[in-house]
Amino acid sequence: MLLTNKEVPAGGRGEIEITLKTSSYPGPLNKSIYIYSNDGENKVIRLTVSADVIKK
Numbered sequence: 001m002l003l004t005n006k007e008v009p010a011g012g013r014g015e016i017e018i019t020l021k022t023s024s025y026p027g028p029l030n031k032s033i034y035i036y037s038n039d040g041e042n043k044v045i046r047l048t049v050s051a052d053v054i055k056k
Helices: none
Strands: 027-036 044-053
Antiparallel strands (some): 027 044
């Protein structure tokens, strides 16, 4: 995972790049990514990545 900036100002935006290795997971797949923050109201944000992996 790579965060474009180490710090994102309040109201700002950032980008996260993920790599999902799917060779062991044919079929439907759901994975969670947790983002930890110093925001008093949203200390942890869960992102869910969903895919339908097709075996070649």
